[in-house]
Amino acid sequence: MNLVLFGPPGAGKGTQAKRLEEAYGIKQLSTGDMLRAEAAEGTAVGQRADALMKEGKLVPDDLIVEIVGDRLIREAKRKGFILDGFPRTVPQAEALDGLLARKGLALDHVVSIEVDDEAMVERITGRFTCARCGAGYHDTFQRPKVDGVCDVCGSTEFKRRSDDNEATVRQRLAAYHDETEPVLRHYEHQGLVRKVDGMAAIDDVTAQLEAVVG
Ligand code: ADP
Ligand code: AMP
Numbered sequence: 214m215n216l217v218l219f220g221p222p223g224a225g226k227g228t229q230a231k232r233l234e235e236a237y238g239i240k241q242l243s244t245g246d247m248l249r250a251e252a253a254e255g256t257a258v259g260q261r262a263d264a265l266m267k268e269g270k271l272v273p274d275d276l277i278v279e280i281v282g283d284r285l286i287r288e289a290k291r292k293g294f295i296l297d298g299f300p301r302t303v304p305q306a307e308a309l310d311g312l313l314a315r316k317g318l319a320l321d322h323v324v325s326i327e328v329d330d331e332a333m334v335e336r337i338t339g340r341f342t343c344a345r346c347g348a349g350y351h352d353t354f355q356r357p358k359v360d361g362v363c364d365v366c367g368s369t370e371f372k373r374r375s376d377d378n379e380a381t382v383r384q385r386l387a388a389y390h391d392e393t394e395p396v397l398r399h400y401e402h403q404g405l406v407r408k409v410d411g412m413a414a415i416d417d418v419t420a421q422l423e424a425v426v427g
Pocket of ligand 1: 221226413
């Protein structure tokens with residue numbers, strides 16, 4: 214099962230990808246997580262990406278395809294992948310099509326998580342994750358069961374992304390509308406797009422996704 218989770222920043226791609234990963238054993242591949250790991254290691258790619266991420270701008274296509282390409286082929290040959298945050302431009306989608314076709318592989322579904330823009334600012338500015346295991350939370354919509362303690366691993370350390378502030382979110386939403394939205398039309402032409410209501414509660418979105426994936 215090879216899936217793309219599609220939607221603006223804050224739509225719930227990461228939240229749902231983690232749930233699908235657990236339910237189906239297919240691997241979440243988040244290009245944002247890969248870039249943040251490169252930046253934390255201080256690699257040349259990471260340093261270049263970090264400056265753009267802080268401004269809410271997209272990282273160049275060739276660099277992204279380079280970091281995700283081999284991994285997605287490897288996962289596709291195992292149980293499959295859930296792409297989260299990639300492809301984000303039409304050239305990235307074309308590169309992905311080419312990579313898969315050359316290996317005799319294909320996408321099964323592109324699931325568009327449909328949401329209202331304004332709600333994304335509140336979602337992103339309230340987002341935080343467990344510093345140890347990466348479990349995702351929200352100040353209002355997904356608080357830990359015990360305040361200050363991670364539900365999954367019990368850690369009491371949490372972190373917030375430096376690009377999760379209102380000014381950068383607005384820039385990221387603009388980049389989404391300008392450069393990423395056309396990717397949906399690219400896949401609509403291929404008959405791959407399935408839509409779910411991303412304004413529903415988190416569990417309800419999971420149920421809609423499970424209905425699509427089958
Ligand atoms: P994305 O990966 O698409 O950028 P996330 O999955 O990180 O988005 O979700 C952004 C924030 O919104 C997180 O803090 C998450 O807990 C919260 N969230 C995700 N889905 C929903 C939902 N359906 N309703 C309310 N809050 C949500
Ligand atoms: P995300 O974690 O998906 O919210 O991505 C965070 C940031 O990483 C984005 O604002 C971009 O700067 C960069 N990024 C992640 N994925 C891509 C991609 N596929 N193409 C270009 N830039 C990306």
